[in-house]
Amino acid sequence: MVLVVGEEYNSTKAELYCFEDGARVFDPIKVNVGKSGFGFGLGEINLARKESEPLKYEGDKKAPIGIFRLDAIFGYAKDLKLKMPYIHARNGLICVDDSDSEFYNKIVQEPKVKPKSFEEMRRDDAQYELGIVVGHNKEQLKKRGSCIFMHVQKSKDAATAGCTSMTLEEIEKIAFWLDESKNPILIQITKSQLREVLKLYPNLKL
Template sequence: MIPAIFTADLTSACRQVLLVIAPGEDSTTATLRLLERRDSESAWQQHGETIPVTIGRKGFAWGLGEHRSQPPAGFRYKREGDGCAPAGIFRVSLAFGEPHAAPPGCKLPYLPISDTLLAIDDPESRYYNQIIDSAKVPAARRDWTGAEVMHRTGGLYRWGIVVAHNPQNQPGHGSCIFMHLWLRPGHPTSGCTAMSEENILRVLQWLDPAKEPRLVQGIG
């Protein structure tokens, strides 16, 4: 179920996996399965029905996460602005959204979005690949020329999950990857993984930080 290239790199403490599988490297749609196991010796079992998702408009590229394996021959590497979603193994440890409070049943730490919350995508910035409250940053340290306003129109970030891609914030290797609401079925993203509101709420209610959840994305 989980691609063999990733199974050895999953920590034994992980008991929940968000498994996103696309049919090919250039695909813009994929399927999400919620997998869980009792312990590291148990088999993975699917929780509920498969969820349709959309990914980057250019498909997948090899990201930076917890996986140590090398990409398949010819598989491209994730770069800033390439329109690709990252393939690999990633922590999912923070939820966010427009409402002041987390949705019922959400166990992840929750960050409410404000008008001054920015996702920094400028590789030259000291805040690259970080979510910051710009109102709390002194003018002399506002060194970014590119940033995404988290409180955006269209409601795509009404609910979301931060994906710990590029955890060392290496410049140019891709920034600010999330799971969030899709614009419509089949519509690709700039590099995130998107789904319906009903399904992301289902994901948020299922995820349990005590079970060390991970996002695993790849082709199969």
Template structure:
């Protein structure tokens, strides 16, 4: 006797993967230098908002498609080194960093030193890496504009006092953008060179909440792109207050 095969619906893979924590940033459009951040947790019934959302600042020129865990997108601006745009898409969240020796976070943490630099020189073999000049040599960090102890190099600048790495361009493709972080702002709403910035209390709360076991991801999209991709990328429904 022949038995008819049973059709089993297999869900399509999405960029969300095994993530159980999301940080979602949305903006009004590609050229908008500010946005709204909402955190989410995955529950048995789907994504649930974690805490209240809040305003953040983005790149001075807005945002552009970056290189992350999402499928590459052809329509819209593409992130390039020095363009002043925050990378859009879905990205792994890398280690936390800051000025203190330790912070209250389960995330891997790297204290920054006076000799710590992030290499934003496309021709460098260390491109898109945070390195210690005391280990790699002063010549290796020549030309970098990203001293990670801004307080020591820029008159007490607090922006990198606490933050985390947004893993844009993990393959370090030259010229596609580097050194993308979530960090503090110097003053409310001040645009960045391509990062996402927020007030200190918000950053501390995010770092205390994030867990590497939850495989957290960072999402940044203009509103129209978020609505277009929400279902196919398994993105959470946004609270009405963020729309």
């Protein structure tokens, strides 16, 4: 389990913790999140939300709040010996953020008819040198957000467009530790959801 906790909805930074069998396995990691903070996303379990609390939408630069499966690792290396499915971020591989496309929120090889909006998985910078696919909005609900990853930070204090970023060394540590057979999840919240999460996972030792 990867747990990311932000101070409040407008926070652009958070603390990341990793757990196995309820016990913490690494020192906490300071991470960057969305430029606009947090909004409730679409994951495996719905956390309680008041009407006044923000939702996550396409392009809003909010990091999604929720409990999400960690589906795969991606990166620029052709192959890596991991315990997770691996996606080689080769040229022409894209993630589609056009909510009118049949490939919305999917990582695909660029189709003949290009979606109106997408991002290259093989970037000119190091941000996608290694990353983790977060299973947000897997039902592809229109305009509810797409292409959510954990990836390499642009710089130490650079907030993201909705992803969670850290140093390459930190993401390597997490990527090589994650194990598909243990059904890894990301719990991403603000402190106001912490009590609810600790009720769902009472063996967590923060």
